[in-house]
């Protein structure tokens with residue numbers, strides 16, 4: 001029974017909870033047992049089993065007494081350790097925040113609490129969400145629950161939301177929050193064979209999410225089906241007085257558009273994404289996806305996003321610039337771990353040198369450089385201008401198509417060994433397909449379509465117009481139905 005409970009999707013579990021065939025305590029306990037067994041994956045930084053069981057018991061009581069229940073009542077989830085959770089340690093996977101216990105709750109996690117979810121704990125991430133492997137975490141690497149060709153767990157789960165993706169794929173939670181600045185929901189979803197959506201910039205509040213790059217950061221759900229992501233996003237999204245960039249738009253019911261056909265819809269295929277050295281497994285899965293959409297009645301149109309090749313450098317200039325500014329608050333004076341020195345300046349220096357990992361330091365240096373008086377115009381201002389051109393590419397494309405379909409990541413999950421031997425700039429190439437839509441702020445969902453020859457999952461990306469997540473979900477649901485992807489990784493559950 002235990003393994004079955006941790007295989008359920010959120011929508012299946014809600015159904016069983018409603019029918020009183022299972023209880024939230026049973027469901028939560030099954031996940032806690034699995035978390036115990038799968039500790040070798042290192043998916044969680046902080047586990048909160050007592051809290052989870054207490055919340056689950058309260059939830060069961062509510063159902064039993066007929067009290068008003070939330071739309072995700074009794075569903076055990078995990079939160080990326082970038083979301084502030086009141087009274088529960090929030091580290092951003094860093095040493096500098098390793099003792100930080102926030103006095104307040106992020107809006108998104110509060111919304112999920114209000115919807116009746118149970119929190120199993122806080123999951124691992126790249127430090128301050130900087131990276132694509134979860135290897136920059138101060139709390140050690142997370143393993144991908146998909147084994148390599150030799151049956152070894154040597155693969156990265158992707159990042160930065162790698163803890164979320166691994167936990168969802170291995171059945172250590174039913175869904176998880178992620179955050180995406182340049183691909184951190186979509187790339188780990190692709191590496192771990194699960195579904196995740198970065199909604200439109202401004203759809204979810206960023207209040208209480210440890211900031212990386214404020215003009216790009218966006219919260220989003222990661223789960224085992226398109227419908228589960230829609231159910232979670234319904235609760236996560238919405239206006240918030242605490243974040244001036246969150247849109248004051250009504251949140252539609254994202255499950256409404258699921259299971260409708262694509263007759264009359266035009267789907268764009270960007271020619272710039274099909275370079276001659278595109279990984280053949282990724283290209284094959286992309287073609288399969290296009291075929292599925294054609295069969296569902298969509299018209300496939302080749303489109304051009306001419307400034308695609310500038311997206312990576314522009315992203316790394318803007319993201320690092322914003323990071324260097326955002327991370328200046330960690331100075332050893334307020335909530336961070338302090339390392340004393342002989343003067344105030346030396347204390348700052350000691351604290352920050354000790355508290356930040358090498359990737360974070362690299363980005364602070366890069367960001368400070370591109371913002372410095374002598375280079376601001378040459379790098380930062382120029383990057384902002386090119387960002388507008390990338391944004392315009394999407395606006396132009398969406399005059400003719402309803403959605404765009406593209407690969408999510410250029411490869412399947414890489415091994416730790418391969419990642420370790422790569423230069424930092426080479427690891428940045430992994431974000432080639434995700435950064436353009438991040439810079440444009442458009443919604444984008446990644447879902448698994450099939451397996452490559454090496455037996456590992458490959459994800460596709462569905463990109464939509466600003467605030468048109470519904471079309472994204474609709475197209476993704478068709479792909480999910482057609483692909484019938486087997487969601488269980490090699491990792492064998494109890």
Ligand code: GLN
Nearest residue numbers: 129131132181182183184
């Ligand atoms: N991999 C990208 C980076 O390292 C994206 C990170 C993210 O989206 N948080 O910046």
